[in-house]
Amino acid sequence: MHEVAVVGCGPTGMMLAGELRLAGVDVIVLERRESQELAGSRGGGIHARTIELLDQRGIAERFLAEGRTVNTVTFGGTRLDVGRLPTPHPYTLALFQNHIERLLLQWVEELGVPIRRNIKVVGVHADEENVRLRFASGETMQARYVVGADGGRSVVRREAGIGFEGPDATRSSLIAEVRVTEELPTDVKIDERGVHGLYPMGEGRARVVVTETELGPPTPPTLDDLRRELIHVFGTDFGVHDPTWLSRFTDATRQATTYRAGRVLLAGDAAHVHSPTGGLGIGLGIQDAVNLGWKLGQVARGVSGEDLLDTYHAERYPAGARALKFTMAQSLFQKADPRQEAVRELIDEVLRVDDAGSPIAALLSGLDVAYDLGKGHPLVGRRMPDLDIVVEEKVVRVFELMHQARPILFRFDGLPIDSEDLPDHIDSVRARYGGVWELPMLGVVDAPTAVFVRPDGHVAWVGEGSTDGLDDALAKWCGGAGRDRRNE
Numbered sequence: 001m002h003e004v005a006v007v008g009c010g011p012t013g014m015m016l017a018g019e020l021r022l023a024g025v026d027v028i029v030l031e032r033r034e035s036q037e038l039a040g041s042r043g044g045g046i047h048a049r050t051i052e053l054l055d056q057r058g059i060a061e062r063f064l065a066e067g068r069t070v071n072t073v074t075f076g077g078t079r080l081d082v083g084r085l086p087t088p089h090p091y092t093l094a095l096f097q098n099h100i101e102r103l104l105l106q107w108v109e110e111l112g113v114p115i116r117r118n119i120k121v122v123g124v125h126a127d128e129e130n131v132r133l134r135f136a137s138g139e140t141m142q143a144r145y146v147v148g149a150d151g152g153r154s155v156v157r158r159e160a161g162i163g164f165e166g167p168d169a170t171r172s173s174l175i176a177e178v179r180v181t182e183e184l185p186t187d188v189k190i191d192e193r194g195v196h197g198l199y200p201m202g203e204g205r206a207r208v209v210v211t212e213t214e215l216g217p218p219t220p221p222t223l224d225d226l227r228r229e230l231i232h233v234f235g236t237d238f239g240v241h242d243p244t245w246l247s248r249f250t251d252a253t254r255q256a257t258t259y260r261a262g263r264v265l266l267a268g269d270a271a272h273v274h275s276p277t278g279g280l281g282i283g284l285g286i287q288d289a290v291n292l293g294w295k296l297g298q299v300a301r302g303v304s305g306e307d308l309l310d311t312y313h314a315e316r317y318p319a320g321a322r323a324l325k326f327t328m329a330q331s332l333f334q335k336a337d338p339r340q341e342a343v344r345e346l347i348d349e350v351l352r353v354d355d356a357g358s359p360i361a362a363l364l365s366g367l368d369v370a371y372d373l374g375k376g377h378p379l380v381g382r383r384m385p386d387l388d389i390v391v392e393e394k395v396v397r398v399f400e401l402m403h404q405a406r407p408i409l410f411r412f413d414g415l416p417i418d419s420e421d422l423p424d425h426i427d428s429v430r431a432r433y434g435g436v437w438e439l440p441m442l443g444v445v446d447a448p449t450a451v452f453v454r455p456d457g458h459v460a461w462v463g464e465g466s467t468d469g470l471d472d473a474l475a476k477w478c479g480g481a482g483r484d485r486r487n488e
Helices: 011-022 048-056 060-064 097-110 155-159 223-234 281-300 307-331 338-351 358-365 398-402 470-478
Strands: 002-007 027-030 044-046 068-070 072-075 078-081 092-096 121-126 131-135 140-148 172-179 195-202 205-211 241-250 254-256 264-266 388-391 394-397 408-411 427-430 437-439 443-445 450-453 459-463
Touching (some): 011 281, 044 048, 044 097, 048 281, 060 092, 060 097, 072 358, 078 338, 121 140, 155 264, 172 223, 205 223, 223 241, 254 307, 281 307, 307 358, 450 470
Parallel strands (some): 002 027, 002 140, 140 264, 408 427
Antiparallel strands (some): 068 092, 172 241, 195 205, 388 394, 408 450, 437 443, 450 459
C-alpha cells in the first residue's frame, strides 16, 4: 500500500508527485497512456507565477532554455505589458505541452518517483482509513490518499461523487496538426462563429484551429469534420491530410464543487475546465499541485492533522474561480459581433489609461494570488518576492533556498528566535536585505523584520518587531511550534 496515489501523469500529476517526493512521501503515479509521448504539441504556455514555482524547485532554466519568452498578454484586443511586474520572470513562456511534460518527467524521474503505465482506473472507494482503486484489468491497489489529476473527464471525481458545475458550452472548435498541400493564409480569420487560423510549423505541417458551424458532439472528431469546416470558412480545405493530432475543445466552464472529499482530492483539469484562451490551464494545475503537495505530505507523514487538507480547497477554489471568470470574459471577444466589438473597443480605451491594465496582467500572470490567511502585513497570504539577500556574507536568491520545498523562517532583524527551538522540518535563515519590498498591485510595502514562508512560497506570518503570532502560525501550517515566547 502506498501513502499517496496520483491518478494522471500530465503536468499537474507530475508536479504533485515531485512535491510529495520532496516531502518524503511514498507516492506512485498511475497513467493510462503507454508512454509520455503526446501525439502533437497540444496546448502550451506558462505565465510568470508558474515559472516562479519551477524556479523555487530549481528547474525553471530547463524550461526557459527550450521556450520563447513574450513580454505581453492580451485581454480583448488590448496587449498588456507584463515586463514591469515585480518578478524575476516578467514574461509568458511559449512552450508546447509535449515539451513541458517531457521536462517535468525528467525531474520526477530524477527524484525517483515510480510511474505505472497502461493503468486505467475504473473504480475508487474510500473509507475512513484508506482508498481502494480498481483497474480495468481487475487489479486493485490501496493508498492512504488518492489525488485525481486525470483531466476534465476525471474518473476519480466521478467515483468520489463530487459535482462539476458551471456554464455549458456555447461553441466548439477543432484543433489539429496536419500536413497541407496548399499555401496557408497569412492572417487569422474572425467571424460570427469564432476564430479560425492555420499556422505553419515547417516541413509541410500546420497547426489548425477552426470554430465549428454547430456545437460538436462529445465524440472524437474526424479528418472529414476538419475538412468540412475549413471549406465552410475558407472555401478550401488546404489539402489537409496525415493528422498527427486532432481534437475538439469547447468554451464550457466547470469547477468541482469541492477539491476534497475525505481521502480523495482533485487537482488541475479534474478540478476545473475552461476555454483555453489565455493559456491558463497548465499553470493553474501546477499551482494546485504546489499548494497541495506539501500539505498532503505533512498529513501523510503525521506532522499535521487532517484539517490542513481543508485549506487546499479554501485557498485554491477561489483562485481557480477567479481565473475561470477571466477565461469566460475573454472568450466573448473571440468572434465577430458588432455589440461585442463595441464593448471590446471601450475596454481597450480604459485599459490604455495609465496603468489600468495592471490588475488583468497580474491576474493572467498569477502574481496577484493572495490567500486569505488573516489580517496583518500586506505580505501575509501573498507569494514571497525573490529577493537577493545576504546570508553568511554571501548574496543568495530567496528562491534558491526553496529547492527542497521546506518551510523557511527568514530573520532580518535581531528577534528573540533560536533556530534550535524550531521543529526539525523548518529551516531558519538569518539574512540581510537593504532593498525595497515590492508586491504586484500593492507597490512598495514596509520591510518586515521576519517572514515565515510556506513550502509553496506563500507568506504565512510576518514579524514587525516582535514574534507575536509566530507560534500560532507554526502550529497551523507546520503541525508544531517552538518554545513558548509569550513571556519574552
